[in-house]
Amino acid sequence: xxxxxxxxxxxxxxxxxxxxxxxxxxxxxxxxxxxxxxxxxxxxxxxxxxxxxxxxxxxxxxxxxxxxxxxxxxxxxxxxxxxxxxxxxxxxxxxxxxxxxxxxxxxxxxxxxx
Amino acid sequence: xxxxxxxxxxxxxxxxxxxxxxxxxxxxxxxxxxxxxxxxxxxxxxxxxxxxxxxxxxxxxxxxxxxxxxxxxxxxxxxxxxxxxxxxxxxxxxxxxxxxxxxxxxxxxxxxx
Numbered sequence: 001x002x003x004x005x006x007x008x009x010x011x012x013x014x015x016x017x018x019x020x021x022x023x024x025x026x027x028x029x030x031x032x033x034x035x036x037x038x039x040x041x042x043x044x045x046x047x048x049x050x051x052x053x054x055x056x057x058x059x060x061x062x063x064x065x066x067x068x069x070x071x072x073x074x075x076x077x078x079x080x081x082x083x084x085x086x087x088x089x090x091x092x093x094x095x096x097x098x099x100x101x102x103x104x105x106x107x108x109x110x111x112x113x114x
Numbered sequence: 115x116x117x118x119x120x121x122x123x124x125x126x127x128x129x130x131x132x133x134x135x136x137x138x139x140x141x142x143x144x145x146x147x148x149x150x151x152x153x154x155x156x157x158x159x160x161x162x163x164x165x166x167x168x169x170x171x172x173x174x175x176x177x178x179x180x181x182x183x184x185x186x187x188x189x190x191x192x193x194x195x196x197x198x199x200x201x202x203x204x205x206x207x208x209x210x211x212x213x214x215x216x217x218x219x220x221x222x223x224x225x226x227x
Contacts, residue, residue, distance in 0.1 A: 023134075032214065036218075041202075041221070044206075046215060046217060089155060100214065102216060104157070104158040106157045107157065
């Protein structure tokens with residue numbers, strides 16, 4: 001079964017500094033990988049996904065993620081964090097065999113300090 | 115463009131009372147539909163998913179049930195709520211046969227007292 005690990009409960013970063021949120025995955029075959037963001041009392045918003053092709057994926061709000069097959073990682077990055085990026089971030093994976101289920105990580109709380 | 119609606123936004127119910135949460139999707143046809151619960155500890159738990167009218171897969175045995183009476187309508191129900199049913203309930207949809215990017219609704223905050 002597929003699974004995702006997000007090892008850090010909280011990531012603190014100063015405004016303007018680079019932001020990285022870590023994600024490693026386990027899946028049979030090639031993965032489909034996703035990042036979502038959740039603001040308080042709101043639904044999850046889709047940020048970006050990796051299906052195939054270029055390992056660097058660009059998404060919404062200036063975020064990008066790098067797929068690394070050898071390290072089974074899909075870390076989310078932003079070159080310069082904004083206070084408004086403070087939110088809960090989820091990594092998710094599904095397998096390539098048409099399984100409808102996404103496996104979500106437990107989420108990372110990002111706090112951007114002004 | 116596609117939109118997904120959930121109601122109500124918040125709900126406070128006594129233990130033992132029934133529950134009905136509704137989710138509807140606009141701007142697409144034959145979507146895959148999902149119900150998740152997010153407990154206070156933040157993790158997402160898949161409860162049910164549906165690939166078509168009347169087709170429901172249950173992921174976790176529990177006090178809840180789901181139904182899909184129409185193509186773009188997904189309902190989460192309970193006959194008798196438990197305290198442990200409290201949480202944030204999220205509905206999501208994805209395209210049938212696509213890469214299964216799931217798009218989430220705004221959620222319903224359920225408190226069982």
